[in-house]
Amino acid sequence: MSQRLEKLIDQGTGRESADIVLKNGRFFDLVTGELVASDIAICGERIVGTCGDYAGKTEIDITGRIVVPGFIDTHLHIESSLVTPHEFDRCVLPYGVTTAICDPHEIANVLGEEGIRFFLDSAEQTIMDIRVQLSSCVPATHLETAGADLPVEKLLPFRDHPKVIGLAEFMNFPGVIHKDPGCLAKLDAFWDDHIDGHAPLLRGNDLNGYLAAGIRTDHECTTAEEALEKIRKGMHILVREGSVSKDLAALMPILTERLSPFLALCTDDRNPLDIAEQGHLDYMIRTAIANGVEPIAVYRAASISAARAFGLRDRGHVAPGWRADLVVIDSLENCKAEMVFAAGRRVTDAIFATRKPVAPVGLDSVKARPVQAMHFGVPVSENETPVIGVLPGKIITEHRRYRLPAAGNQTGVDLDRDIIKVAVIERHGRNGNHANGFVQGFGLKKGAIASTVGHDSHNICVVGVSEDDMALAANRLGEIKGGFVVVEDGKVTGEIALPVAGLMSLEPYEVVRDTLHDLRKAAYALGTTLEEPFLQVAFLPLPVIPHLKISDKGMVDVDRFELI
Numbered sequence: 001m002s003q004r005l006e007k008l009i010d011q012g013t014g015r016e017s018a019d020i021v022l023k024n025g026r027f028f029d030l031v032t033g034e035l036v037a038s039d040i041a042i043c044g045e046r047i048v049g050t051c052g053d054y055a056g057k058t059e060i061d062i063t064g065r066i067v068v069p070g071f072i073d074t075h076l077h078i079e080s081s082l083v084t085p086h087e088f089d090r091c092v093l094p095y096g097v098t099t100a101i102c103d104p105h106e107i108a109n110v111l112g113e114e115g116i117r118f119f120l121d122s123a124e125q126t127i128m129d130i131r132v133q134l135s136s137c138v139p140a141t142h143l144e145t146a147g148a149d150l151p152v153e154k155l156l157p158f159r160d161h162p163k164v165i166g167l168a169e170f171m172n173f174p175g176v177i178h179k180d181p182g183c184l185a186k187l188d189a190f191w192d193d194h195i196d197g198h199a200p201l202l203r204g205n206d207l208n209g210y211l212a213a214g215i216r217t218d219h220e221c222t223t224a225e226e227a228l229e230k231i232r233k234g235m236h237i238l239v240r241e242g243s244v245s246k247d248l249a250a251l252m253p254i255l256t257e258r259l260s261p262f263l264a265l266c267t268d269d270r271n272p273l274d275i276a277e278q279g280h281l282d283y284m285i286r287t288a289i290a291n292g293v294e295p296i297a298v299y300r301a302a303s304i305s306a307a308r309a310f311g312l313r314d315r316g317h318v319a320p321g322w323r324a325d326l327v328v329i330d331s332l333e334n335c336k337a338e339m340v341f342a343a344g345r346r347v348t349d350a351i352f353a354t355r356k357p358v359a360p361v362g363l364d365s366v367k368a369r370p371v372q373a374m375h376f377g378v379p380v381s382e383n384e385t386p387v388i389g390v391l392p393g394k395i396i397t398e399h400r401r402y403r404l405p406a407a408g409n410q411t412g413v414d415l416d417r418d419i420i421k422v423a424v425i426e427r428h429g430r431n432g433n434h435a436n437g438f439v440q441g442f443g444l445k446k447g448a449i450a451s452t453v454g455h456d457s458h459n460i461c462v463v464g465v466s467e468d469d470m471a472l473a474a475n476r477l478g479e480i481k482g483g484f485v486v487v488e489d490g491k492v493t494g495e496i497a498l499p500v501a502g503l504m505s506l507e508p509y510e511v512v513r514d515t516l517h518d519l520r521k522a523a524y525a526l527g528t529t530l531e532e533p534f535l536q537v538a539f540l541p542l543p544v545i546p547h548l549k550i551s552d553k554g555m556v557d558v559d560r561f562e563l564i
């Protein structure tokens with residue numbers, strides 16, 4: 001042990017050449033806000049020298065470049081990248097994201113503990129430091145059928161794993177406020193651990209009650225005013241920019257130097273196409289600065305503030321003794337990662353080859369029986385029909401009500417008002433539930449889009465104009481063992497297979513990215529006006545996001561937290 005320390009001290013004092021020295025650059029000091037011209041000496045996993053001249057066994061000239069601490073994605077579901085943790089590592093680390101704190105509740109809702117184990121085994125191999133939080137709400141609520149059930153006794157065996165950071169987003173906020181026994185058992189068992197929150201639109205005394213239970217963060221703020229109330233009440237706000245949930249613009253007013261110690265960045269759900277087209281946390285940083293946010297505020301949120309919020313005491317500064325997670329960028333404003341160091345190792349293609357593979361799981365997770373067009377029928381009703389109102393770039397949906405036209409003895413779609421059908425079909429082989437409803441805002445003029453990604457229970461979710469196309473799309477998902485399918489006029493015009501639990505591909509991220517690009521084109525050909533139609537389909541079944549959703553049990557009034 002002392003040998004390791006002696007080496008660090010000898011390289012830090014300059015008595016011995018450092019393993020690596022970044023020469024002729026500047027680093028961004030997140031304490032003072034200065035750009036400091038300095039060599040940066042690295043020994044093993046640590047920074048050992050700054051603000052001085054150093055010799056190195058390996059010297060890398062970074063003239064004109066700036067060094068910032070590695071970025072930390074404080075809340076994400078790796079499954080939403082549609083690739084495995086190993087491929088996520090290879091896809092995202094080069095953007096400077098050296099730490100990711102994930103909640104594996106997507107795969108856990110399908111496979112239970114087996115899914116969590118797969119993520120922990122993967123996290124032990126990835127170059128990026130992937131931390132895994134224990135999924136607190138599987139199933140998310142009693143209003144849906146998941147593929148698994150994770151009461152507290154199934155979580156406790158994982159708690160002391162070195163890659164685990166407490167409980168993941170406590171989404172069942174009604175269950176907390178109304179003291180659901182299962183919720184209280186988890187909150188009590190993890191009393192001394194970190195507990196992540198998920199409290200969209202929760203305000204006032206209900207929010208106080210939720211916080212009194214020991215929950216510390218939120219990533220569901222969609223307005224600056226909501227975020228300010230939560231910061232005032234001691235929450236750490238994780239500003240989110242995902243493939244559907246895009247809250248950065250609304251929350252920019254709170255991204256200030258003063259509030260930056262209580263802020264972090266996250267993506268929640270971001271797919272490889274958006275990562276390729278825009279970037280990852282680097283995209284959030286450059287967008288924030290381009291819109292007037294001070295660099296020190298957003299770089300703190302991306303690193304030191306995030307590290308402190310999650311108890312990662314070894315990282316977040318460019319300073320001696322801190323973890324050598326470093327991003328060499330072209331400028332603070334452009335934030336283009338030109339070199340990345342993860343725990344002192346330079347990130348190159350070769351480094352990913354040093355990881356051991358982890359066998360995929362859940363390769364036969366779609367157990368739904370084939371359906372027919374008639375299964376999507378909705379009887380005529382004299383009353384107004386509840387219609388889910390989809391909002392572009394949001395997973396919050398409105399609870400709308402319309403009188404819909406009759407088609408024979410059935411309630412029909414109404415393309416003039418952009419109202420089409422939606423259905424959720426249970427796919428875990430537990431009860432064969434099939435619920436039908438209506439949704440407005442997809443812009444579809446024909447065809448159907450189906451998905452086995454259906455947050456968070458991941459039943460089949462399908463939207464469509466034609467019941468025949470909806471049936472074809474849903475059945476095709478069973479044939480490809482899960483994924484997304486687009487159907488137009490009786491033909492499959494686009495699909496991506498996600499055979500790992502019906503959520504992730506076995507292909508490299510480049511293949512998934514390119515397939516998604518073609519898939520989006522097939523969806524646009526149906527007339528959709530949404531930028532990211534697949535994830536917007538995937539969020540329709542999530543009954544912990546206001547206001548109206550649909551599960552395999554039926555339409556869910558989220559505000560009243562009941563089936564209607």
Ligand SMILES: Nc1ncnc2[nH]cnc12
Pocket residue numbers: 077171198245268269395455456542
């Ligand atoms: N995948 C997810 N699960 C639960 N809540 C979310 N909010 C945004 N994405 C989510």
Ligand SMILES: [Mn+2]
Pocket residue numbers: 169171198219220
């Ligand atoms: Mn959430």
